[in-house]
Amino acid sequence: MEQYAIKGGNPLVGEVEIGGAKNAALGVLAAAIMTDDTVIVDNLPDVRDINVLMNAMESIGVVINRTDRHTVKINGSMIHGFVIEDEFIKKIRASYYLLGALLGKYKHGEVALPGGCNIGSRKIDLHIKGFKALGAEVKIEHGLIIAKAEKLKGAHIYLDTVSVGATINIMLAAVLAEGKTVIENAAKEPHVVDVANFLNSMGANIKGAGTDVVRITGVPRLHATEYSIIPDQIEAGTFMLAAAITKGDVTVKNVIPKHLESTSAKLIEMGCQIEESDDAVRVVASRRLESTQVKTLPYPGFPTDMQPQISVALALAQGTSIVTESIFDNRFKYVDELAKMGSDIKVEGNTAIIAGVKHFTSANLTAPDLRAGAALVLACLTAEGFSTVEDIKYIERGYEDFHIKLQGLGAQIDKVESDKDLQKFKFKVG
Numbered sequence: 001m002e003q004y005a006i007k008g009g010n011p012l013v014g015e016v017e018i019g020g021a022k023n024a025a026l027g028v029l030a031a032a033i034m035t036d037d038t039v040i041v042d043n044l045p046d047v048r049d050i051n052v053l054m055n056a057m058e059s060i061g062v063v064i065n066r067t068d069r070h071t072v073k074i075n076g077s078m079i080h081g082f083v084i085e086d087e088f089i090k091k092i093r094a095s096y097y098l099l100g101a102l103l104g105k106y107k108h109g110e111v112a113l114p115g116g117c118n119i120g121s122r123k124i125d126l127h128i129k130g131f132k133a134l135g136a137e138v139k140i141e142h143g144l145i146i147a148k149a150e151k152l153k154g155a156h157i158y159l160d161t162v163s164v165g166a167t168i169n170i171m172l173a174a175v176l177a178e179g180k181t182v183i184e185n186a187a188k189e190p191h192v193v194d195v196a197n198f199l200n201s202m203g204a205n206i207k208g209a210g211t212d213v214v215r216i217t218g219v220p221r222l223h224a225t226e227y228s229i230i231p232d233q234i235e236a237g238t239f240m241l242a243a244a245i246t247k248g249d250v251t252v253k254n255v256i257p258k259h260l261e262s263t264s265a266k267l268i269e270m271g272c273q274i275e276e277s278d279d280a281v282r283v284v285a286s287r288r289l290e291s292t293q294v295k296t297l298p299y300p301g302f303p304t305d306m307q308p309q310i311s312v313a314l315a316l317a318q319g320t321s322i323v324t325e326s327i328f329d330n331r332f333k334y335v336d337e338l339a340k341m342g343s344d345i346k347v348e349g350n351t352a353i354i355a356g357v358k359h360f361t362s363a364n365l366t367a368p369d370l371r372a373g374a375a376l377v378l379a380c381l382t383a384e385g386f387s388t389v390e391d392i393k394y395i396e397r398g399y400e401d402f403h404i405k406l407q408g409l410g411a412q413i414d415k416v417e418s419d420k421d422l423q424k425f426k427f428k429v430g
């Protein structure tokens with residue numbers, strides 16, 4: 001089984017190029033089926049979640065041509081089915097964006113009900129509330145959410161909780177509806193803005209994306225476009241933390257520094273130096289990190305998807321830190337894995353009390369989910385000696401060439417498939 005083999009102990013130094021944002025790309029790809037014209041999407045990350053969503057799209061007749069590793073041509077004129085099967089939803093929850101897109105375009109969509117996910121219960125009630133407000137009849141039968149409408153009519157929708165998924169899904173359903181839709185208490189994440197910009201480039205009329213009130217005026221049809229996805233703020237943030245954790249000096253390139261402000265601010269509090277330029281951020285960490293407090297919040301607050309990475313850094317900082325997870329209810333599962341390396345973290349409800357230790361010891365770990373998996377790799381990069389991280393399929397859901405990019409910064413890491421490969425790696429790095 002594939003795993004990462006890591007020999008830790010050296011600081012990461014150099015430059016790393018950040019790819020397109022996975023979470024923006026998921027919304028953009030679903031939106032691309034809403035026209036019968038051919039749409040070109042560029043700067044697409046080559047990661048598992050994106051590839052699964054494209055398989056789900058192909059299963060209903062969408063024609064997708066990958067012209068190079070990061071560019072696709074999409075044509076949704078031959079769609080012959082409205083049902084997204086369970087096998088896709090099981091692999092990637094965001095397949096539910098196809099429900100909003102199909103409902104918006106054909107007034108009929110069916111997707112398997114997303115089950116619980118391994119970072120806590122993740123509801124879908126707000127998506128359904130939005131579709132119903134637009135005039136759809138939504139029912140759950142045989143494990144499928146079935147949304148149908150005679151016609152969709154703009155409506156005023158207030159989201160009780162700030163939800164990225166519900167904001168994007170309701171936007172998708174509303175762009176071709178008759179009249180005006182207002183989404184209040186909308187999510188302001190950069191990927192919400194990216195999906196809105198993409199839809200506008202196809203002829204939609206969406207205003208206010210990036211604020212908490214999104215206003216959509218329905219248009220009769222959408223048309224062809226060419227679009228480049230924004231850089232991935234979480235991939236960028238992960239490499240910024242990699243620099244901080246290994247006491248390194250890393251420049252993350254091809255980023256929008258504004259999207260990284262909450263991470264930069266925390267790193268400065270922890271004693272790192274941050275240098276920003278137009279499309280790059282340099283992180284220099286020359287001494288032991290200092291403790292701080294972190295609370296995850298919707299954008300522009302500190303992202304929940306960076307919580308495991310910063311917690312790993314704080315587990316090595318001088319003093320005691322408090323990390324509060326306010327978005328998901330089960331996002332500290334990596335703490336037991338980290339304990340194998342000698343960390344001192346107590347979890348009480350949605351709070352982790354982290355007493356910093358001076359160093360981690362090497363260990364054999366298992367990735368519990370995507371971001372926690374990446375965080376554990378960063379932990380291993382600081383530990384003297386050989387470590388392994390198993391279940392890297394989670395990490396590959398959202399990071400393209402993770403180990404190759406780390407190698408480029410001087411990390412001793414490789415993907416190995418067998419004990420023989422592992423021995424070879426140990427021999428190679430000494």
Ligand code: UD1
Pocket residue numbers: 023024026094121122123124125126127128161162163164165166187191303304305327328
């Ligand atoms: C998206 C991101 C995920 C990130 C999360 C929060 C994608 C594909 N995934 O997930 O990486 O961690 O945003 O930034 O973009 N909620 C409800 N009812 C709903 C929907 C959500 O109560 O109908 C709650 C959730 O349980 C959670 C909170 O709202 O507590 C935020 O969830 P949401 O923003 O919807 O997360 P996702 O879109 O699933």
